[in-house]
Amino acid sequence: MQPLGETVTVGIQGANGSYSEMAVFEFFATGQGQQFKAIPSVINFDHSEQVCEALSNRQIDLAFFPIENSIIGNIDLNVDLLNQYPFTILGEHYLKIEHCLLALPSTNLKDIKTVYSHPAALEQCRDYLVKSNFQVVPSFDTAGSAKIIKPGEAIIASHRTAEIYNLHVVATNIQKVRNNFTRFFLFSHLEHNFLITNENKTSLAFTIGDGPGSLLRCLEKFAQYEINLTKLESRPIPDNPFMYTFFVDLEDSVKSEKMQECLKDLALEAQTIKILGSYPAGQK
Amino acid sequence: MQPLGETVTVGIQGANGSYSEMAVFEFFATGQGQQFKAIPSVINFDHSEQVCEALSNRQIDLAFFPIENSIIGNIDLNVDLLNQYPFTILGEHYLKIEHCLLALPSTNLKDIKTVYSHPAALEQCRDYLVKSNFQVVPSFDTAGSAKIIKPGEAIIASHRTAEIYNLHVVATNIQKVRNNFTRFFLFSHLEHNFLITNENKTSLAFTIGDGPGSLLRCLEKFAQYEINLTKLESRPIPDNPFMYTFFVDLEDSVKSEKMQECLKDLALEAQTIKILGSYPAGQK
Numbered sequence: 001m002q003p004l005g006e007t008v009t010v011g012i013q014g015a016n017g018s019y020s021e022m023a024v025f026e027f028f029a030t031g032q033g034q035q036f037k038a039i040p041s042v043i044n045f046d047h048s049e050q051v052c053e054a055l056s057n058r059q060i061d062l063a064f065f066p067i068e069n070s071i072i073g074n075i076d077l078n079v080d081l082l083n084q085y086p087f088t089i090l091g092e093h094y095l096k097i098e099h100c101l102l103a104l105p106s107t108n109l110k111d112i113k114t115v116y117s118h119p120a121a122l123e124q125c126r127d128y129l130v131k132s133n134f135q136v137v138p139s140f141d142t143a144g145s146a147k148i149i150k151p152g153e154a155i156i157a158s159h160r161t162a163e164i165y166n167l168h169v170v171a172t173n174i175q176k177v178r179n180n181f182t183r184f185f186l187f188s189h190l191e192h193n194f195l196i197t198n199e200n201k202t203s204l205a206f207t208i209g210d211g212p213g214s215l216l217r218c219l220e221k222f223a224q225y226e227i228n229l230t231k232l233e234s235r236p237i238p239d240n241p242f243m244y245t246f247f248v249d250l251e252d253s254v255k256s257e258k259m260q261e262c263l264k265d266l267a268l269e270a271q272t273i274k275i276l277g278s279y280p281a282g283q284k
Numbered sequence: 285m286q287p288l289g290e291t292v293t294v295g296i297q298g299a300n301g302s303y304s305e306m307a308v309f310e311f312f313a314t315g316q317g318q319q320f321k322a323i324p325s326v327i328n329f330d331h332s333e334q335v336c337e338a339l340s341n342r343q344i345d346l347a348f349f350p351i352e353n354s355i356i357g358n359i360d361l362n363v364d365l366l367n368q369y370p371f372t373i374l375g376e377h378y379l380k381i382e383h384c385l386l387a388l389p390s391t392n393l394k395d396i397k398t399v400y401s402h403p404a405a406l407e408q409c410r411d412y413l414v415k416s417n418f419q420v421v422p423s424f425d426t427a428g429s430a431k432i433i434k435p436g437e438a439i440i441a442s443h444r445t446a447e448i449y450n451l452h453v454v455a456t457n458i459q460k461v462r463n464n465f466t467r468f469f470l471f472s473h474l475e476h477n478f479l480i481t482n483e484n485k486t487s488l489a490f491t492i493g494d495g496p497g498s499l500l501r502c503l504e505k506f507a508q509y510e511i512n513l514t515k516l517e518s519r520p521i522p523d524n525p526f527m528y529t530f531f532v533d534l535e536d537s538v539k540s541e542k543m544q545e546c547l548k549d550l551a552l553e554a555q556t557i558k559i560l561g562s563y564p565a566g567q568k
Contacts, residue, residue, distance in 0.1 A: 049414075070525035073518075076357055077407070119403055119422065123361065130333070138403065138422040177522045212512040219500050228496040231528075234357075234517055238461045241354035241568065244515075284525070 010040045010186075011051040011060040017143035017161035019095060023184045024064050027093040032280045033186065035197060046140065052081050055189055062090070068183040069097070071124045071175065074233055079247060082187065082276055083205050083235070089277025090196050091186035094284045099125050099175045102146065102167040103154040109170050116145040117156035125156055128174040181284065187277065196279065199253040201230075203276040205245050206266065207237070215246065217269045225262040227252050247276075254278035294324045294470075295335040295344040301427035301445035303379060307468045308348050311377040316564045317470065319481060330424065336365050339473055346374070352467040353381070355408045355459065358517055363531060366471065366560055367489050367519070373561025374480050375470035378568045383409055383459045386430065386451040387438040393454050400429040401440035409440055412458040465568065471561065480563065483537040485514075487560040490550070491521070491529050499530065501553045509546040511536050531560075538562035 012020040021042050027033035028040045043060050045051045054060045065078040082089070099121055103112060115122075115134040121142050122129065129136050134154070139145045145155040146165035154170060155161075162169050188194050208214040222229050231249040236242070252259045254275055267273055296304035305326050311317035312324045327344050329335045339347045349362040366373070383405055387396060399406075399418040405426050406413065413420050418438070423429045429439040430449035438454060439445075446453050472478050492498040506513050515533040520526070536543045538559055551557055 049410075068520075068526075070520055071522045073360055073520045126333075138424075140422075179523070179525050181525050183526075213507050215513070215516065216500075216503050216507050219503065223497050223500050229499070231526075232499065232516070232518055232530075234515075236352075236354055236357045238355045239463070241463050241465050242352075242467075242515075246516075 006039060007041050008036065008038045008062055009043050009060040011043045011045055011054050011063040013045055013048045013051055013065070014141045015044055015144040015147070016042070017146065017157065017164040019097060019142065019158060019182060020064060020066060020184070021143075022158060022160055023066070023093055023095040023182070026095060027064070027091065027184070027186065031093045032091045032282055033093070048078055048081055052085050052087075055087065056085060058189065061192070062186055062188050063087075064184055064186050066182045067185050069120060069124070070179065070181045071177055072120055075120070076235065079233070079235060082185065083245065083247075083274065086190045087187045088190050089185045089187045089203055089279050090194055091279050092201065092282035093184045093186070094181045094282045095184060097124070097175065097180040097182050098158065098173050099156050099180075100159055100162060100169050101154050101171040101174055102149075102157055102162050103170050104149060104151055105166070105168045107151050107154070107168065107170075111152050112154045112170070114153045115156060116149070116153065118142045121156045124175040124180060127176045128171075183282070185277075198280040199255070199278040200251065201281040202250045202252060202254045202259065202278040204248050204250065205274040205276055206248070206270040207243075207245050207272045208269075209271055214269065218246070218266060221262055221266045221269065222248070222250060224265070225258045227259060227262055290323060291325050292320065292322045292346055293327050293344040295327045295329055295338050295347040297329055297332045297335055297349070298425045299328055299428040299431070300326070301430065301441065301448040302425065303381060303442060303466060304348060304350060304468070305427075306442060306444055307350070307377055307379040307466070310379060311348070311375065311468070311470060315377045316375045316566055317377070332362055332365055336369050336371075339371065339471075340369060342473065345476070346470055346472050347371075348468055348470050350466045351469050353404060353408070354463065354465045355461055356404055359404070360519065363517070363519060366469065367529065367531075367558065370474045371471045372474050373469045373471045373487055373563050374478055375563050376485065376566035377468045377470070378465045378566045379468060381408070381459065381464040381466050382442065382457050383440050383464075384443055384446060384453050385438050385455040385458055386433075386441055386446050387454050388433060388435055389450070389452045391435055391438070391452065391454075395436050396438045396454070398437045399440060400433070400437065402426045405440045408459040408464060411460045467566070469561075482564040483539070483562040484535065485565040486534045486536060486538045486543065486562040488532050488534065489529050489558045489560055490532070490554040491527070491556045492553075493555055498553065502530070502550060505546055505550045505553065506532070506534060508549070509542045511543060511546055
């Protein structure tokens, strides 16, 4: 493995104190990112597209995106972006999500009328919000909402957000399921050639032909080569209404001989194949 | 077919002038809904959950939900709700979506700073919004935003919204792909027993066992009985991080002999099976 050097710039969507920022630090300090022996310097962007543009223009070394949540499913926008750009996944990380209700120190629970947060966080806490009869306002960011909070308002974000912005933790663990994880991907530009070791998982995107049974024949290739499929998702192809790109996660490295043979075989059936990356599996 | 009578109450999420309301009228007047020979009376709700609760309590006869869009994919919340409640799908409808930028008659394009709409509509028009450098604010509703619009602001909604709320159409067809369709489901409570004819499509939800290859063995059942699968989606099971419920659309009626045999066979492999409904396919 080639160490990246002292500091690497890592682009995220969202403000400091966001779950993405927490995940970056956890990944490099205690997760699979330890192999990089690097100190991440987080660069914040308002939108995921801006992170991708910055990586594309080499203004940042790496990017870190939430890709899937165990309650609400895929973060579709980020899945689509990964598929559109010439990027490659280098790592995977699972972050435990514990949503808190945060307010200004002067605000008590009974004073709270309005709650701001990212739609994904609002959805994960929907039962709590409905029961409490709060007015709910979507925003682009969990932690970013901390900057605009007023008396009588609250936001949903992490403990870390409370510390950074001096907010009062009114309630903790308010998501509807205690076991709430978000899965993140670390990725670089394809041409960056970071060397990683211990890849044992591969993510692919493929499209299929028109005829019936084409998807099944593609999936049978993985079974034939005894490559375990841990995930299957579909996303629409916008120019082709109700046609889909399929995303699969496979338990093997793209460098293994059987994966190489499987991909050659898959290419005979699939219309297009894109290798999104091969990386060491994150710990759940 | 048993006609429903003169008027049926149909619950939708969103205000009058929303795409859901347009789709209801189109479905009953010119789509597969003609067989009901009924006049829909639309009942508006703020949230999809409220529509489901009202249907569950028999306060409304039917409900009508957007389920999938050809640009952004599944409307996950509505897919999950359909799977949670004892409802059955009676019909399918495809509505062509043409997003417009709407403002007060006194506002010109150059005065517009802020644009409100449902996150799905904002995402479908992202390229246009970024190019125009508007500040974008998510709201729960396309048409509902019309009620709060001020000078210097705009909303993204339909031509019909402009007519209902006396707004000025500043720009038309602003979504990133011209061919933009949303697929809707009409559904009732399972116990309602509405009789429909010409069902040629069936939607199923199923979960699979733990072992490798279980999904593949389920999909092979459909192939074995020559039942064409037109869609495959997965949704997380919140209590079981990174386990999935699979949703499939099949080109056959649930009443057909081969579908009945196939379902019996599928039950040997799948952990759970839920028939979401069998209905006449909508016209694209």
